[in-house]
Amino acid sequence: MPLHPEIAKFLATLPPAPEGPLDPVAMRxxxxxxxxAVEDRLPLHxxxxxxxxxxxxxxxxxxxxPTAADRHGVLVYFHGGAFFLGSLDTHDHVARSLAKETxxxxxxxxxxxxxEAAFPAGLDDCLAVTRWxxxxxxxxxxxxxxxxxxxDSSGAGFAAAVAARAHDEGFDRITHQILxxxxxxxxxxxxxxxxxxxNAVGYGLETAGLKPFNAFYLDSGADPADPLxxxxxxxDLNGLPQALVVTAEFDPMRDEGELYGRRLQDAGVPATVSRYEGAGHGFVQHFSWIPEFHRVFAETRDFLSRH
Structure with a gap:
């Protein structure tokens, strides 16, 4: 199917990407x-x-x-942003929807x-908070x-790396990974x-932009050959937590996600791979208000409840 018309309409309004090096401070x-504003966000308990x-x-x-119950399952969430963008605030709506739906x-x-922080500082923080x-x-x-x-996106890369590193370190409390x-x-x-x-051109995230967007992380010491x-x-993917891998039809990174899901399955890890037709990269962050894409939170809930 074609790119969702609401996404296509939004992309048509975007100006050309500025020339020159990326400015992380300005982009943030x-x-x-x-x-x-806080008062306009999804209310929770x-x-x-x-x-x-x-x-x-x-x-x-x-x-x-999400509720007044004394006990809840816990989902530790890592925002995306090519390892240099994103924050607690930019992805606040994603975390709220996850809490409400799951x-x-x-x-x-x-x-x-x-x-500012060299590899693997961000990954270290994510694993440390999961242990915490x-x-x-x-x-x-x-x-x-x-x-x-x-x-989501680079945050999903962190989630996969946290699950693997925790397994290697004998921390066996992680029950699910959602990418x-x-x-x-x-x-x-x-x-x-x-x-x-x-999906190289015309769908928001473009293949030519992957290197410059990830350059800050790579220049900080992240080695593309390093599984972390x-x-x-x-x-060896044996023994990793069961996984839900969500991909987007028009995402340049679609195939690496789907390959990872298949490799988990081949290793005996229960893994669900779910492609969202008509979607591009970033749809959970930017377009989850569209009903066809908002169902990703219900799918996440169902995955968690089935397993």
Whole structure:
């Protein structure tokens, strides 16, 4: 099917990309300028900004509690943004929708970003907060059963890397990984995946933009051959948490996500791969108000409840 008309209409209004090097400070400010006022956000039982005291230091988190129940499953969420954009605020609406639709308590992580923080600082923060959520289970109101990790785009790459690294370190409390159009391969050779050519131009995120957008992370020390930076490079996927991998039809990174899902299945990991037709990269963040795409939160709920 074609690109969803609402997405196509929005893309038609965008000016040409500016020439020259990317300015992370200006780009972050532009993102933050579109964050709605608190009173205009989806209401929940409670939303609290906390500090997670971890082995990596203090990490800001925002905890979303959907109901007044004493105990909830917990979903630790890592926002996207090519490892240098995104924040607790820019993805606040995603975390709120996840909490409301799944009934889980969502812990959104304000991890350190490139270029100010070198690899693997952001990943370290994400894993440390996941451990913190389990360690603080009683005070956090965790039910002691469900502890998922989730993310979109680069945040989904973090989620996959956290799940793998936790497994290697013997931390076996993670029960689910939820990857929305994940960034899993930082080798951007256009011949690696057909979607890099099929969806190269005209759908928002363009293949030519992958290298410059991820350059801050790569220049900070992330090696595309390292499975912690490119989780699809991991050879042994046995024993990883069950996964929901969501991809978008018109995303240059579609095929790496779907390949990762198939590799998980081949390794005996229960994995659901779900492609959203008519969608482009970033649809959970930018277009989840469209009913066809908002159902991603219900699909996430159903995945969590089935497993």
């Amino acid at each position: 400010a532009a993102e933050e300028a579109h964050v709605p 409670a939303v609290a900004d906390l500090t997670a005291h971890t082995a990596c230091g203090d990490v800001p988190v925002r905890v979303y509690t 009934g889980l308590k969502v812990v959104s992580v304000g991890y350190r970003r490139a270029p 959520a389990a360690e603080q289970g009683a005070s956090l109101g965790w039910d002691g059963v469900t502890l998922g990790v989730a993310g 929305y159009y994940p960034s899993l391969d930082l080798d951007f050779d256009e011949d690696r995946y057909p979607s890099l050519r099929e 930076a490119s989780p699809i490079k991991r050879e």
